Amino acid sequence: MTARSIPLSAQELCQSVRSACAFDPSRLDRVLGVDETRRVVEVQSATPWKALAERLRPDDPRARSVQTTYATIGESLACNAAGPDGRPTVEHVESFTMVTPDGQLRRVDRSGNPALFALVVGGQGLFGALYSVTLRVDSLERALSEAQTPTPVVGSVPTQKTRKLVLLVPQERVDALIAGCRERCAEWRIDLAAVTVRRIRSDQETFLRYAARECAEVSVVLDAGAHLGAEVRLTQLRHSLIDLAIGHGGGFAIACTRDATREQTRACYPQLAGFLAEQRRIDPQQRWVNGWLRHQRNLLEREPCEVRWGA
Numbered sequence: 592m593t594a595r596s597i598p599l600s601a602q603e604l605c606q607s608v609r610s611a612c613a614f615d616p617s618r619l620d621r622v623l624g625v626d627e628t629r630r631v632v633e634v635q636s637a638t639p640w641k642a643l644a645e646r647l648r649p650d651d652p653r654a655r656s657v658q659t660t661y662a663t664i665g666e667s668l669a670c671n672a673a674g675p676d677g678r679p680t681v682e683h684v685e686s687f688t689m690v691t692p693d694g695q696l697r698r699v700d701r702s703g704n705p706a707l708f709a710l711v712v713g714g715q716g717l718f719g720a721l722y723s724v725t726l727r728v729d730s731l732e733r734a735l736s737e738a739q740t741p742t743p744v745v746g747s748v749p750t751q752k753t754r755k756l757v758l759l760v761p762q763e764r765v766d767a768l769i770a771g772c773r774e775r776c777a778e779w780r781i782d783l784a785a786v787t788v789r790r791i792r793s794d795q796e797t798f799l800r801y802a803a804r805e806c807a808e809v810s811v812v813l814d815a816g817a818h819l820g821a822e823v824r825l826t827q828l829r830h831s832l833i834d835l836a837i838g839h840g841g842g843f844a845i846a847c848t849r850d851a852t853r854e855q856t857r858a859c860y861p862q863l864a865g866f867l868a869e870q871r872r873i874d875p876q877q878r879w880v881n882g883w884l885r886h887q888r889n890l891l892e893r894e895p896c897e898v899r900w901g902a
Contacts, residue, residue: 622635622638660672691719719879743787755810761806772832779828786812857891863891
């Protein structure tokens with residue numbers, strides 16, 4: 592047996608966090624057990640969705656072929672990603688076990704630790720090391736039976752370099768948003784490579800929720816610029832498209848869209864400043880900093896500068 596294939600235990604994970612030693616998160620890839628009485632399954636955080644499908648429904652090829660936004664359960668929980676039925680990951684979560692930055696192993700659920708539960712699900716992995724997740728089997732089966740395929744509206748993604756922007760709008764504003772995207776791409780002379788649409792169900796449980804009501808997720812794929820000037824124009828276009836979504840009563844997905852301005856971010860996520868404060872409180876030594884956190888802090892905390900254009 593290779594070292595990589597040896598499962599990582601909760602005790603080893605605690606020791607690694609306490610001593611600030613690196614660990615291999617890919618070793619957290621086991622289905623720990625299925626409780627048929629309670630209708631739940633516990634998996635380690637790096638378990639792929641496909642491995643879970645194989646365990647729960649080994650003779651169902653449809654279960655193994657369902658597309659998920661992220662490959663593993665832990666990644667989906669960190670971003671509270673919408674599943675194949677459009678429901679956020681939080682709806683499938685019964686509880687989870689994590690190692691907090693002080694090295695303590697904790698079991699977290701809605702009733703016992705509601706504040707921490709709401710922060711960690713959708714919390715971008717910023718509150719400690721996730722060891723395992725307990726999922727509701729009935730909820731997973733419903734997601735499979737109600738799975739939807741994103742609807743392509745414009746073209747297909749070309750082979751050249753592209754950039755994706757994930758916008759959120761009320762269902763009734765989808766057509767207007769797409770029409771506006773076409774117009775603004777034409778104005779900026781940037782190709783609109785592809786657009787796909789899928790329904791997203793509401794989330795009322797997490798702190799950094801991105802869909803407080805049912806909406807449509809509109810993924811806009813733009814041809815990336817070939818030089819610096821083109822990249823500047825592309826950034827301006829992306830700001831414009833986010834403004835367009837806001838104007839239609841929507842916003843953007845903060846987990847995967849870093850192009851928003853400070854004003855756009857504050858408009859769509861007024862709770863972000865409180866989220867960052869909670870992260871600093873729970874992790875005062877800042878041991879769980881990542882690129883997403885650095886970007887959001889810089890966006891909200893840096894001093895604004897005046898922009899002047901020469902004649």
